[in-house]
Amino acid sequence: MTEPAALLERLGEPDTLAAVEVEWSESLAADLPVDFLAAPVVREHAEWVGLGEDLTGALLDTAGRVREHADLRRLAQHAHWLLFHRDDYNRWQEWPQLEPALGEQRGLFFLLLCLAGLPRLRERNAQRGIPELVTRATARDFGIASGRYRRIHGRPGLEHWILNWFRLVTSGDLHRLGRVQYVQRPFRGRIVVFRHRHTHETLALAENGAWFTADGFLDRRGPEAPAEGSWEARLEEGPHEVVGVPVVARGVALREERRLSRADWRPVLRRDDTVLEIHIPEGDPYTVEGWGDSFAQAAEFFPKHFPDRPFRAFACYSWLLGPDLIEILGPEERLTAPLREFYLFPIPSGGRDGLYFVFGRSDIEPATAPRDTRLRRGILERFDRGLPYRGGGMLFLLEDLPRFGAACYQTLLAQ
Ligand SMILES: CC(C)(COP(=O)(O)OP(=O)(O)OC[C@H]1O[C@@H](n2cnc3c(N)ncnc32)[C@H](O)[C@@H]1OP(=O)(O)O)[C@@H](O)C(=O)NCCC(=O)NCCS
Helix, strand or coil: CCHHHHHHHHHCCHHHHHHHCCCHHHHHHHCCCCHHHCHHHHHHHHHHCCCCHHHHHHHHHHHHHHHHCHHHHHHHHHHHHHHHCCCCCCCHHHCCCCHHHHHHHHHHHHHHHHHCCHHHHHHHHHHCCCCHHHHHHHHHHHHHHHHHHHHHHCCCCCCHHHHHHHHHHCCCCEEEECCEEEEEEECCCCEEEEEECCCCCEEEEECCCCEECCCCCECCCCCCCCCCCCEECCCEECCCEEEECEEECECEECCCCEEEECCCEEEEECCCCEEEEEECCCCCCCCHHHHHHHHHHHHHHHHHHCCCCCCCEEEEEECCCCHHHHHHHCCCCCCCHHHHHCEEECCCCCCECCHHHHHCCCCCCCCCCCCCCHHHHHHHHHHHCCCCECCEEEEEEHHHHHHCCCCCCCCCCCC
């Protein structure tokens, strides 16, 4: 039996071997110190991100247990290696959940690991001259995610599958500026966005070869097994004109042809162009003004601290951004009002988007899941009727920042 197999056997989770044994000998050879388990370090990390006395006490207790337990200590060292020294490892979903070894403290093992990334976040941001206020705002995610974990599971900690998210949070590439967080990334929307040279109208055309359902949402099964009524979009980008099917700003594709003369229309965004990709932390008030203020901060922050990586637009892909949400809540709710400022577009969806954020788990049973808020009721009623709940994508062009607040995409002609 190999060393990781024996260790997992002793921890009572032998089935997790395939995910754990990856790079085992490399992390053994590196033999990095596990000082993120040392009491003063744990205390400093917890204080810096503001986790509070109770949680800090629980972390210290768990860190002590892990330090004293040869198998858990070695597992923590190995996880630390995979998390912070291997950017491409992503099998946390299959990791031991440590219930046999740590019981109610199991989630704290993963919180300790994520906190181990805090020094690199602080160092990298300091090297770029990023104000500590921004680093602290970014690090609020520890408190947000552990608060959600406690709410959902009734004990302190973090889920094992969230480790990759904290790799990003502590990478120095993600920054919270006001209401939302940003990371520079290639645009993932399956659209090409054009702008009229004189009227400033914005129009997205579907990417060539994208498949859409009859109601204009992306059909991620096409072309292998398209749903009934699905169709394929064609986009021809000729020297004088572009012919394609529009994806309109309310977030759906229309099965009709549009011809755009290149003399009038210029392309402004397509797949792989650099955008500021947005993540929406839970918690603070969610308002149109909050979005606008955050965009304004980002428009200053990124050119100043990342001058070598210009971006063209803001983009986000989320359960909070699809037409299905508007259908459930109506357009004037807190959650939906910001959508009128964005150009929405469909994203691949399995039809059960965001359930973790709405119900605290992804594997809900519609018959028994709680119906205590309008959102929960609305999503479950869709499932009752055999309808999906789909998130969506949004974009907002940087050049439109002065017009934020004027719903410049949702009206036919921009101001
Ligand atoms: C954004 C957020 C702060 C907005 O919450 P809010 O201010 O309560 O929003 P609204 O008032 O417009 O909500 C409308 C209705 O939906 C409900 N609702 C909103 N967000 C909900 C959620 N996450 N889970 C369950 N119900 C929710 C509200 O309770 C309200 O229903 P009610 O009138 O019956 O009480 C909140 O949804 C949140 O924190 N979400 C998590 C962020 C997230 O998921 N990020 C990851 C994105 S990929």
